[in-house]
Amino acid sequence: MTPEIHHHGATTGVTGSCHELRYAAAVSPDSQSVPGYQSLLIDCGLFQGDEAGTDGARANQLQIGFDIAPIQALIITHVHIDHVGRLPYLLAAGYRGPILTSPASSELLPLVLEDALKVGFTRDQRLIERVLAMLQSRIIALPFGQWHRLDGQGGVVALERDGEPGESTDGGPLIRLQRAGHILGSAYVEIEVPDPRQRIVLSGDLGAPDTPLLPAPQPPERADILVLESTYGDRCHEDRGTRVQRLRAVIEHALADGGTVLIPAFSIGRTQELLYELEGLFYRHGEDGAQARAHWQRLQVVLDSPLAADFTKGYRRLRQAWDDEAQDRLQQGRHPLAFEQLVTVDDHADHMHMVNYLAHSRQPAVVIAASGMCAGGRVVNYLKAMLGDPSHDVLFVGYQAKGTPGRDIQRYGPRGGYVMLDGERYDIRAQIHSISGYSAHADQRDLIEFVTGVPTAPAEVRLVHGDESAKMVLEGRLKEELEGGQVVVP
Structure with a gap:
């Protein structure tokens, strides 16, 4: 099965980030009613304003409308509400898999969600504490720069800290977080899937190189498919x-x-x-x-x-x-x-x-x-x-x-x-x-440099998390920069 990326949010604007990477199941399902694939979910954020998701979600409709059964893990790029705000609804829908994020984000995430629960879910403190306890039990902090493999039991196995992951993945996807420079703990996600072997990179939100307090993000060493934010794809920031x-x-x-x-x-x-x-x-x-x-x-x-x-x-x-x-x-x-x-x-x-x-x-x-x-x-x-x-x-x-x-x-x-x-x-x-x-977001110049900084140009760049005009302008600029690379606006 060729990996497929399904965007449940951040396609009509800059909120509601939620992306599902589907790949071949390690074990064939026993029933035809079970999908023949497994998946990773990257972020699960709130919508604001007029923006909406493909599952019918919007600012006043937060319930999860996509199948969660195939999801093996949720990966959180950072703790802004437009990337994590629907997580309580994901838990309410029955998700019980691991929640993978960076060490700093693992500390900040409960603070964000406690506030989100009080504002938009319930004022019942006992219920909030139950949800937060469930959340805490699922969080696994992954250090930056180290490959990890899902172990099939709700946990992860760390591989060698530096360098490439090697040829064997034991049938499961590999995951590595890299610094995104957007807010403290923010990450972009590298995922390597076998059969056929491909590396998919999801940028989350990238920071500008001179963002106060945070190191600048560095481009990945490889990306066959790159899912790239485009918030400021049509303009450059002041210095x-x-x-x-x-x-x-x-x-x-x-x-x-x-x-x-x-x-x-x-x-x-x-x-x-x-x-x-x-x-x-x-x-x-x-x-x-x-x-x-x-x-x-x-x-x-x-x-x-x-x-x-x-x-x-x-x-x-x-x-x-x-x-x-x-x-x-x-x-x-x-x-x-x-x-x-x-x-x-x-x-x-x-x-x-x-x-x-x-x-x-x-x-x-x-x-x-x-x-x-x-x-x-x-x-x-x-x-x-x-x-x-x-x-x-x-x-x-x-x-x-x-x-x-x-x-x-x-x-x-x-x-x-x-x-x-x-x-x-x-x-x-x-x-x-x-x-x-x-803005904590990279501008057009930074986004282009992030893409062109990949040693071998991605075969496909998918633009999300931007208004239509920003995506269209960035699409045109990237097509000029990438020789033979495909630029897609989902």
């Missing part, structure tokens, strides 16, 4: 120096008029990168700034998200995985994710107090709050209180999917439009900014 200066300019506007810079951000990844860059601005700011250092010392940085605060603690706890630049800051005695001006907000009453205080006090502040696409969470209360006041700024640093309030604010805000939040209309008078350079 890191430019985006820092733009961030600084927006903050100095807040210092000048006593407003708030509101940054909708995902709880993991982008939030920690922003804190890292803000610590750098506080550390470096001196006589060359438009605002005096004393004014900067008045600035509060408010992290108003219990989940983001938990993840930030996790990032600090896992600092051995940080890159060399971040390690140098630690050696200098600096605290990139726990600096003096940082304030965290925990309970709901404190959150509402902070919203009202910043909306009326003219205390300059930077607020980082979820959700990143303004589709829910505490950021919505800030938007309701601040969108109508031109002294405030909304700064988008991540992708805004079609059908989300964030996309509407980003698109219509600069033209004096409005947005619907919780069924009510809010006029947009605040200043709206977007800095694409803070």
Whole structure:
């Protein structure tokens, strides 16, 4: 059986990542009712906005609609909700196989899913604890760079740490995780299947080479088929120096008029990168700034998200995985994710107090709050209180999917439009900014370099996790780069 890839999500946009790799069963089934194949599932994420999956899933329809019987293992590339948010529904559907992911992701995944369960599944703490216990019992952490083979008993067997896996796979697929540089613990997945022997690589979400805190991803040494994300396949990001200066300019506007810079951000990844860059601005700011250092010392940085605060603690706890630049800051005695001006907000009453205080006090502040696409969470209360006041700024640093309030604010805000939040209309008078350079995703240049960095060009590249325009543009560029290679948009 030639391996087949079935995409259950991330084909109509940038959310709902879920891909199934089917391959020949090691043992022929006894019954004709049992599929003659086995499979691996890579990610099982939530949809947002108008996006949908091939099994009928969408933002308000989360049940699993595909056959889980052949799935031998679930591989998690990273713990963003659009890659793991449907995992509780997979467990509810009866999946009891292993959940394979990197060591850092294995620590962060329960935090993500506990929050997802409370928001969209149940408030019953005993039920949540049962689900989390089931989850913990299935997680197997795989170190980066080492081949593993499924043992057929719900576990894995480690092979040699370095180099190629050799000729024998004992009839089962081999799996290896490599650093993806997107968020802490993120991985791309290499899978080698026998009969016929092929290597399939699924990129997950790739990070930009200069992403704060994380080493840059390196292309695989081989890929017969490459499933590649395409979020920014039609554009290139600003360089890191430019985006820092733009961030600084927006903050100095807040210092000048006593407003708030509101940054909708995902709880993991982008939030920690922003804190890292803000610590750098506080550390470096001196006589060359438009605002005096004393004014900067008045600035509060408010992290108003219990989940983001938990993840930030996790990032600090896992600092051995940080890159060399971040390690140098630690050696200098600096605290990139726990600096003096940082304030965290925990309970709901404190959150509402902070919203009202910043909306009326003219205390300059930077607020980082979820959700990143303004589709829910505490950021919505800030938007309701601040969108109508031109002294405030909304700064988008991540992708805004079609059908989300964030996309509407980003698109219509600069033209004096409005947005619907919780069924009510809010006029947009605040200043709206977007800095694409803070995206945790690779841009078009990075994606092309990842593909062309494979020593022998893939026979097939499949583009997922992107809007139609991004996929079409990247498809054209890759066809120019790959001689004889096929580029497919599922």
